[in-house]
Amino acid sequence: MNSTLSRRRFLTASSAGVALGSSWLQTLAAHAAANKLTPPKSCILLWMTGGPSHIDTFDLKPDAPDGFRGEFQPIDTSVPGIQISEHFPHFSQRMQHAAVIRSMTTPESDHRLASYHVHTGYQQRAGGLSFPALGAIASAELGRAEFALPNYVVVGTGPRGGTSSGFLGQRHQPLYVNEAVRGVQYVDPLVDNQRFDRQLGLLRELEHSFFACYQAPASQAHAIAIEDSVRLMRAPELNAFDLSRDARQDAYGPSSFGQGCLLARRLVEAGVPFIEVNMREASWDTHQQNFPRTKALSLEVDAALAALLDDLHDRSLLDRTLVVWMGEFGRTPQITSGGGRNHHPKAWSSLLIGGGVRGGQVVGETDRTATEVVERPVPIVDFLATVCQLLGIDQTKENRPPGVDRPVRIVEQDEKPITELLS
């Protein structure tokens, strides 16, 4: 085979990449100069794996008939007229920063398909495109190319359906951190820096030789993963992962979710634009024993969320950090014989907090049993368009996925952002 020609092809391809990168950097620099006073926003997605019961958290129906009405009492919040479950006592006092959306309505009732839909804004189609999660979109739109940390981090174990970067590719894949307190594993080299550099140099040289022959796109993706990993190993920002240094560590509570929230705040401070923190595996999936489980989970979220909001507020980060609370769907208002509630995507609740949201509001309404949306239905495109606008992302922008001959919008069209939440 003609290796000279192939090598030239490789070099052309990589220098094209560099050229692309640098013009992008220039644009970004110009953009930054124009907006010196408004640093880019960040988003923390608190992902309630399993689908929380809306009627037992933020859309209580004390007057619903037996068999629907839950066991929990509504309580007043810091905003007159807004009531939520008694098991959010701390968060209720910070309602002025938050908007409750009680009219989420989505099509998927399977965990995996619903997680995909809510994360990406698209339905997963057989043989269709692999769509990027919101976090990957934020990484592409708000992330800095020269930044040593990944621009998208997912914290916590559990199912991660829909969190992939899809067609946006390897560059925007999330960094998955299983346990917040353990941080990134295997980040320390086994050998001294000089030796590490030497073997890495050898690896790069040998890679050129292989790529020249086989020209595999997988080789390029592999190279990106190596370079990103090495950059992370050397990043001074790595100390963001060391929670033990944080004065507020105890405030977040000992749960892995609480510590995940602390990690999220530290990553926001370090400049990461998107962090997802998910709760334990399938925790909100309360087909049985809905009430004791939902109570315990609510209290766990309440403590961590209140600590997070106070911490962000005290550091003047709350206005530029959007905190989103949601799962993949709600739960059936009708209580099952096992004291549980099943999957209910037709009507459910989410929260948007900080990040420039006009807080202290409720959007939408459900009927007397919280089964159907009766006012201002919010399909996922409306929700994501609102989040995009709050973060400064143009949701109408079109991507051109490789190998696809049609443009794909960040958020599918006919979206109607919730204007009353935007300042």
Add this chain to the structure above:
Amino acid sequence: MPRMAACFVSVAVLSVAFGVAAADLKPSGSSARSTVATSSNVSSYELARLIDERIDARLKTAGIPASAVAADAEFLRRVYLDLHGVVPGVERVRSFLADDSADKRTKLIDELLADPRFAAHLADIWDDYLIPVADDPRYGKQRLAGWLEEAFRSKSWDRLAYELLIASGQRDQDAEVTYMLKGRETLSPAELTDLVSQYFLGMRLNCAQCHDHPFAPWTQHDYWGVAAFFTQIQYTDRRQLKSGVIRDDPAVDVGKLEDADKLRTPRFLDGTAPPSGRDAPLRQTLARWITSPENPYFARAMVNRMWSQFFGRGLVEPVDDMHEGNSATHPELLDELTEQFVASGFDLRFLARAISHSTTYQRTSMPAPGNEEDTTLYSRMAIKVLTPEQLYDSLSVVIPATSGRKPFGRNADPREEFVQFFRSEGDPLATAYERGIPQTLRMMNSPDLFSPRNESATVRRIVEPAAPASEAINCFYLHVLARRPTDDERRILDDFLAKHPGNREQAYAEILWSLINSSEFSLNH
């Protein structure tokens, strides 16, 4: 330049005679047997010729040139990974490269197919399909893998599938029931319908669960008709994790169940209903229908999956979305392979032998001028990413365990822990590299792989440090990448050794690290 393998000469003559027979083959759906002899070795070689004819004809029409046949080393590593799920050991690499007999590829394929490792590899693949996430380690995934391995070793595909479909019994004794369990619950009729249709029929019925499928001809009616077959499943003793029992109660009447508004009378996908007045459990009736040679979907689905296992994509892609609106790249070939697979008695070794013996499979993955853009017509071999199981097993071959130490990992089941750590999110294409930072860091910095303490012993197991540099370089390439280095690579490594400030052993350890962390090691090319 790779040379055309001489072993094809011996069978080339058959393809002329077979050209006539191939024209007689009827397209799918028909139960007519072909004129080709069944179940014998000759037949799988003839089928290999047919594959090449069909593939070459399409390439010719499209005006796309085919790449050359792969060199021996490339073929050897590939066929090991595809049939055994692991790279060849260095001794086998040396002996294969040194062998100059004309039929050595044929002999190698037979050797690999006769080895129990072939069944173990298929078991790995199917274990992941049926139980993607490890549940209870004692009574879950691992035990099913053991059952599958034995079944793939001794049973035909229709028999194996039938036994899985009718699985019943006690969890700790009848391992085949484990795929039907999630924690202490059985999968629901809807979940079983999804699983069975996806893996045994090559179709995604699940979209039809809530609405009529927008692209495929399946309706909600079809979906709940199949789900009804699973409504008699009873799970007793569920509090005892290990002794829960699955069985079917033929007395359960579908019409009286909680979801009765959705669940219909049991109905097969071809619209027919099972005979009434039966005594057998519904599930058994469904299993018979699914695994019947007359079933137009069952054999086809497996042929398409096996094809994708070798080529990184199915003749229909995605492999589990086969329907009229999603046509095959090579429709006649899919029909013919299906027919021959049925005629062979659902013999997976027959199918694997035919595919791995074809020139199409044995082509190099290096692009040739004019076929760089082709990804669907098989002008060159696809480059696949090693699965986590392939990666773990290959690392175990390449990094020899030093005495008194497990290969790597301290977990109770290090392989399963490793596999879960390297598992990709979602269901990426076989050719898409999606490994992230955590996995890359582990490959670079895991003390289980590159313990500085064992460095010297590891290097010495691969090469004698006193050996001349050129021989040592050769050793490392044969050992890690199952091939000899190119002149370019030799030059790079000579240079590296000449400039290296430390001792030889340390330099060799660095070379080992670089080769294991190369993209080539993580790919099947």
